[in-house]
Amino acid sequence: MSKPKSSSRRKSAKRPKSKPRKSSSATTLSVSRRTATKHDRVLTLLRSKDGATIAAIAQATGWQPHSVRGFLAGVVKKKLGLDLASEKTKSGRLYRIVGKKFASVDHSEAAAGEPHA
Numbered sequence: 001m002s003k004p005k006s007s008s009r010r011k012s013a014k015r016p017k018s019k020p021r022k023s024s025s026a027t028t029l030s031v032s033r034r035t036a037t038k039h040d041r042v043l044t045l046l047r048s049k050d051g052a053t054i055a056a057i058a059q060a061t062g063w064q065p066h067s068v069r070g071f072l073a074g075v076v077k078k079k080l081g082l083d084l085a086s087e088k089t090k091s092g093r094l095y096r097i098v099g100k101k102f103a104s105v106d107h108s109e110a111a112a113g114e115p116h117a
Contacts, residue, residue, distance in 0.1 A: 038063070042071060043097070046084070051096030 038061040045052035045060060057068045072095060076082050083099040 039075070042068075043076075046076065046095060046097045048096070051085075051087070051094040053092045053094060055092065057095075 041060050042052075042057055045057055054065050054068045057063070057071075058065050061068070063071070072084060076084050076097070082097050085096055085098045087094050087096075
């Protein structure tokens with residue numbers, strides 16, 4: 001006969017259930033109450049008379065230059081449908097929003113990926 005098996009398994013310690021987190025005030029703020037988002041800062045720079053360089057946008061947002069270029073192509077041109085003009089100058093390439101599509105940006109549409117009308 002074989003020896004009776006001793007319980008070599010450890011019983012798992014019961015862990016107290018974690019309490020559900022309370023939502024922070026930052027996540028419960030409505031989009032319309034936010035001010036001076038990076039999105040808004042970039043669009044303000046692009047709407048200025050002189051336009052903005054990639055370096056100026058990167059400095060204003062803390063983004064890397066490749067992220068700025070992605071924002072210009074993906075959000076400004078595709079999602080918002082704004083006309084973006086670029087002009088090469090001695091100080092570098094300047095980008096600006098041109099045309100009559102200067103309507104205010106609705107962040108809920110831009111976040112949902114719907115085109116801006």
